[in-house]
Amino acid sequence: MEDERDEMPETADTSTDATAAETANDGLATDLARTAEANKGRGAQKVERKAKRFEVKDVNLYYGKFHAVEDVSMTIEPNRVTALIGSSGCGKTTMLRSLNRMHELTPGASVKGQVMLDDEDIYRANVDPVEVRRLVGMVFQQPNPFPTMSVAENVAAGLTLNQRGISKSDKAEVVERSLRGAHLWDEVKDRLDRPGSGLSGGQQQRLCIARAIAVEPEVLLMDEPCSALDPIATLAIEDLIEDLKGRYTIVIVTHNMQQAARASDSTAFFNLEATGKPGRLVEMGPTQEMFTKPGKKETEDYVSGRFG
Amino acid sequence: MEAHRGENPDAAFEPDDQVNPLGGSSVSGGTLPSWFLWAVVGASALVALAILFATGGFKIVLFFLLTFGLALPTTYIWSRFAETRRQATDRLVTISIVAGFGIAVGPLISLLYEVIKRGTAGLSAGFLTDDARGAIGAAGGANHAIIGTLVITGVATLISVPIGIMAAIYLNEYGKGRLRRALTFFVDVMTGIPSIVAGLFAYALFAIFLGPGIRLGIIGSVALSVLMIPIVIRSAEEILKIVPNHLREAAYALGTPKWKVVSKIVLPTALAGLVTGVMLAIARVIGETAPLLVTTGVIDQTNTNPFDGRMQNLAVYAYSEYKDPGVQVQASYDKAWAAALTLIVIVMVLSLLARFIYRRFGTDLR
Numbered sequence: 001m002e003d004e005r006d007e008m009p010e011t012a013d014t015s016t017d018a019t020a021a022e023t024a025n026d027g028l029a030t031d032l033a034r035t036a037e038a039n040k041g042r043g044a045q046k047v048e049r050k051a052k053r054f055e056v057k058d059v060n061l062y063y064g065k066f067h068a069v070e071d072v073s074m075t076i077e078p079n080r081v082t083a084l085i086g087s088s089g090c091g092k093t094t095m096l097r098s099l100n101r102m103h104e105l106t107p108g109a110s111v112k113g114q115v116m117l118d119d120e121d122i123y124r125a126n127v128d129p130v131e132v133r134r135l136v137g138m139v140f141q142q143p144n145p146f147p148t149m150s151v152a153e154n155v156a157a158g159l160t161l162n163q164r165g166i167s168k169s170d171k172a173e174v175v176e177r178s179l180r181g182a183h184l185w186d187e188v189k190d191r192l193d194r195p196g197s198g199l200s201g202g203q204q205q206r207l208c209i210a211r212a213i214a215v216e217p218e219v220l221l222m223d224e225p226c227s228a229l230d231p232i233a234t235l236a237i238e239d240l241i242e243d244l245k246g247r248y249t250i251v252i253v254t255h256n257m258q259q260a261a262r263a264s265d266s267t268a269f270f271n272l273e274a275t276g277k278p279g280r281l282v283e284m285g286p287t288q289e290m291f292t293k294p295g296k297k298e299t300e301d302y303v304s305g306r307f308g
Numbered sequence: 309m310e311a312h313r314g315e316n317p318d319a320a321f322e323p324d325d326q327v328n329p330l331g332g333s334s335v336s337g338g339t340l341p342s343w344f345l346w347a348v349v350g351a352s353a354l355v356a357l358a359i360l361f362a363t364g365g366f367k368i369v370l371f372f373l374l375t376f377g378l379a380l381p382t383t384y385i386w387s388r389f390a391e392t393r394r395q396a397t398d399r400l401v402t403i404s405i406v407a408g409f410g411i412a413v414g415p416l417i418s419l420l421y422e423v424i425k426r427g428t429a430g431l432s433a434g435f436l437t438d439d440a441r442g443a444i445g446a447a448g449g450a451n452h453a454i455i456g457t458l459v460i461t462g463v464a465t466l467i468s469v470p471i472g473i474m475a476a477i478y479l480n481e482y483g484k485g486r487l488r489r490a491l492t493f494f495v496d497v498m499t500g501i502p503s504i505v506a507g508l509f510a511y512a513l514f515a516i517f518l519g520p521g522i523r524l525g526i527i528g529s530v531a532l533s534v535l536m537i538p539i540v541i542r543s544a545e546e547i548l549k550i551v552p553n554h555l556r557e558a559a560y561a562l563g564t565p566k567w568k569v570v571s572k573i574v575l576p577t578a579l580a581g582l583v584t585g586v587m588l589a590i591a592r593v594i595g596e597t598a599p600l601l602v603t604t605g606v607i608d609q610t611n612t613n614p615f616d617g618r619m620q621n622l623a624v625y626a627y628s629e630y631k632d633p634g635v636q637v638q639a640s641y642d643k644a645w646a647a648a649l650t651l652i653v654i655v656m657v658l659s660l661l662a663r664f665i666y667r668r669f670g671t672d673l674r
Contacts, residue, residue, distance in 0.1 A: 105560060134563030144554040148576040158562035161572055215562055
């Protein structure tokens with residue numbers, strides 16, 4: 001099944017992809033236009049599309065002088081769920097945040113290396129981080145709906161904040177589609193104008209996912225999205241992740257090894273040699289393999305629960 | 309264990325057959341009834357009354373002090389013997405804290421009582437609608453002063469709020485390094501400026517352009533702004549600081565540029581707190597006398613234009629009624645008190661408004 005996905009027929013998108021590669025300089029702008037076009041054309045619920053691939057090359061991440069992540073190179077395949085696992089403080093979240101340039105929002109944080117989103121380095125000098133974040137959405141550990149906004153306004157926040165002149169009916173349509181996409185529509189359709197913070201934790205988290213997918217990103221980053229949720233809400237989100245990978249590339253940080261095993265297609269294991277040393281990527285592979293016959297002893301110890 | 313728990317719910321917390329380190333083998337430790345404290349305070353009050361009347365010098369302050377002085381040791385010693393040491397200490401601290409609260413609130417209540425009692429004497433419909441031109445005795449009112457106060461403070465607010473909030477946004481969202489530290493330092497220094505200095509500064513500033521002896525409402529507003537801006541900055545900065553960072557990050561992750569994160573997410577979330585801060589700043593400056601005396605002058609008729617001529621305000625009005633009473637001294641004093649009362653009412657209305665806004669539009673930030 002995974003192989004099928006890998007060689008998913010390159011449909012109409014190929015041509016636009018090629019254009020994007022040609023006009024390297026304003027490539028991201030082209031992508032945006034493409035996303036907007038896709039927004040217009042989409043209608044059916046479960047449209048599969050080819051999302052973007054990440055290629056991380058020799059990335060080093062710093063907080064001031066502290067070296068947080070060392071020499072990570074990995075490939076994150078499109079339309080797959082990639083899980084980042086590892087013990088606390090080994091740089092998974094830092095790595096994740098570097099994928100949509102959220103890392104640099106921390107004062108003093110810096111990045112060395114290349115992160116290629118398809119053919120473009122998102123850390124190239126003239127790339128606008130705001131544009132990167134429009135293509136690479138993010139869901140956080142704590143559900144964080146905007147407290148001043150209603151459920152519907154929360155979902156439409158990305159549109160109201162960043163796109164001009166969207167008609168009310170278009171907005172309502174996006175809200176409904178995104179909420180359906182986040183498996184939340186049936187639960188909240190009667191209280192769209194109530195505050196988003198009035199929902200339960202699991203609903204709030206799905207609201208945040210709906211908010212993230214309402215702007216139709218290419219990639220969805222999830223930073224321990226279930227750590228604040230109960231098992232049933234967790235299951236709902238895992239189902240949702242399975243659904244979402246038809247349209248998005250998904251990267252998920254998790255502490256829960258069962259979750260990584262259940263929900264991801266490939267797994268990257270991070271670790272540190274010792275406290276105070278930078279985190280590094282130990283090994284990455286198909287989830288099945290990583291949990292049954294990992295290549296390294298360190299990984300085996302971790303996934304079998306011998307430490308961490 | 310289960311049976312035991314059924315008998316005595318408290319016992320579940322204590323291992324069986326262990327001696328209570330606080331003395332006694334029971335966990336309850338001989339608790340005094342809940343009305344014990346009230347009884348002691350009441351008895352102390354009666355004793356205090358008796359002593360004061362016996363010595364013939366009843367003073368309300370003395371009464372409270374004596375009640376407290378009696379109740380505190382009585383409670384402690386009684387509780388020390390009847391209960392455990394911890395409970396005695398607890399009661400000691402409880403009484404001290406309540407007394408501290410009383411000391412803080414007492415003068416305020418006394419002040420309000422006095423102002424209301426004396427202020428209502430001078431208050432009349434004419435006081436609110438008439439100005440003081442050619443008024444003798446109880447005739448005439450403070451309409452010019454009320455309008456002057458509202459105009460001067462209103463203009464000062466219009467000047468201070470945008471500057472103050474933008475400065476706070478700079479300090480909290482944009483500023484870093486040395487410039488930020490320097491600005492924070494100067495804001496701190498500014499909060500300590502004596503109000504008369506602010507008044508003289510504003511006067512000197514306008515005197516350069518308009519010549520010496522100039523008196524305008526706007527000069528007073530500028531003087532008040534100098535006092536208001538640091539207060540607005542400080543309070544706004546504190547409020548912006550408690551807007552959770554994860555909301556900013558959520559907005560950034562949607563591809564939102566920074567100025568929109570600040571204007572569409574941070575400010576609306578902090579709105580209620582910002583309004584409260586502004587109200588506090590207004591309350592702080594609305595009663596200023598000294599800077600307005602040198603900048604807006606004294607006048608006895610209504611002037612609504614801050615750019616033309618002198619303007620009266622309530623604090624200066626109260627001051628001049630008290631300093632230069634007319635032929636009927638008591639009538640002037642009554643007017644001064646009525647002006648004080650009006651000022652307090654204005655501030656109270658503003659703070660009630662702030663509370664209402666906070667309740668109605670407030671966002672729970674914690």
